[in-house]
Amino acid sequence: MKLMFVILAVSLSTSFSFAQGSPTMKVKVFFHNEKLNPEMQDCNKAFPTTRTIPKTTATARAALDQLFLGVTEEEKAKGFWSFDRESTTGVFKSLNVKSGAAYLNFTKLALTQLGSATTSCGGGFFAMVEETLMQFPTIKKVYYAIEGSSDEFYEWVQVGECPYKKHCAKSNFR
Numbered sequence: 001m002k003l004m005f006v007i008l009a010v011s012l013s014t015s016f017s018f019a020q021g022s023p024t025m026k027v028k029v030f031f032h033n034e035k036l037n038p039e040m041q042d043c044n045k046a047f048p049t050t051r052t053i054p055k056t057t058a059t060a061r062a063a064l065d066q067l068f069l070g071v072t073e074e075e076k077a078k079g080f081w082s083f084d085r086e087s088t089t090g091v092f093k094s095l096n097v098k099s100g101a102a103y104l105n106f107t108k109l110a111l112t113q114l115g116s117a118t119t120s121c122g123g124g125f126f127a128m129v130e131e132t133l134m135q136f137p138t139i140k141k142v143y144y145a146i147e148g149s150s151d152e153f154y155e156w157v158q159v160g161e162c163p164y165k166k167h168c169a170k171s172n173f174r
Contacts, residue, residue, distance in 0.1 A: 022054060022055075023054070023055040024052050024053060024054060024055055025052070025053060025054075025055045025056070025059070026050050026051065026052055026053075027050070027051055027053055027059060027062060027063040027066060027135075028048040028049070028050055028051075028063070028132070028135050029048070029049055029050075029051055029063055029066045029067050029132055030046035030047060030048050030049075030067070030127075030128050030131035030132045030135075031046060031047065031049060031067075031071055031075065031080040031081060031082045031128055032045070032046060032047070032080065032081050032082060032124050032127075032128065033047040033078070033079045033080050033081070034079045034081060035078070035079030036079065040124065043124040043127065044124060044127045045124070045127065046124065046127045046128045046131040046132075047080070048131075048135075049071075049075050049078070049080055051066045053066060059136065060095060060097055060102065060133055060136050060138075060139065061095050063132050063133070063135070063136075064092060064095060064104075064129070064132060064133065065092070067082070067088075067128060067129065067132045068085075068088040068089070068091070068092055069085060069088075070082050070083065070084055070085045070088065082128060083114065083117075083125060086113070087113045087114055088113070088114070089109075089113075090107060090109045090113070091106050091107055091109045091110040091113055091114060092104075092106065092107070093105040093106055093107045093147070094173065094174065096172060096173060096174055097136075097138055097139060098172075100138065100139065100140040100141065101139070101140065101141050101142070101143060101167060101172075102133045102134075102139045102141070102142045102143070103143050103144075103145070103167070103172040103173045104129065104133070104142060104143070104144050104145070104173075105144075105145045105146070105147070105148060105173040105174075106144065106145070106146045106147075106153065107146070107147065108146060108147055110146060110156075111146065111156060117157075126142075126144075129142065130142045141167075143164055143167045143168075143172065144157075145170070145172075145173040148170045148173045148174075149170065150162035150164070150167070150168040150169075150170075150172075150173070151168065
C-alpha cells in the first residue's frame with residue numbers, strides 16, 4: 001500500500017510539473033468588436049483581447065499566428081469578430097522586422113482566400129493586422145507583399161505599384 005502511494009505521488013508530481021513547466025506569456029490580438037464599434041461605423045478600428053501563449057522571442061510572429069486563428073467562442077460572446085480560420089489558413093508566409101518596420105509576406109492563397117480584404121473597407125482586415133503588429137515598440141509601420149512582391153500586393157488592394165520605394169524591395173520580405 002505504501003509503495004502504491006509513493007508511485008501515485010510521483011506520478012501526480014511528474015504530471016503537475018510538466019503542466020506547470022511550460023513558460024507562457026501574454027500578447028494582445030486586435031479584432032473588430034460589434035459591441036464597441038456598432039455596425040462597424042469605422043472599419044479601421046480594432047480592439048485588443050489578450051491571449052496566453054507559449055513563451056517565445058518571436059512575439060510579433062506569435063501574435064499574428066493568434067490573429068490568423070480567429071476569435072474564440074469566449075471572444076465572440078464579448079462581441080469580437082474577424083475573418084474565419086478557413087480564410088486565413090496558409091496565407092501567412094513570413095514576417096521580417098527591421099528598422100522600425102514590419103514586412104509581412106503573404107502566400108498566393110491570400111489572393112483567393114482573403115478576397116473581401118480588398119473591398120472598400122476590406123472587412124478591416126489590415127486594421128487588425130496593423131494594430132496587432134504595432135503594439136510592439138519596435139514596429140512603427142507595416143509593409144506588405146505577396147510571395148515577396150510588394151507590387152503584386154499593392155495591385156491586389158487596388159493601389160497600383162508599391163508606393164513606398166525602398167520598403168518595396170523583395171529583400172525586405174524574406
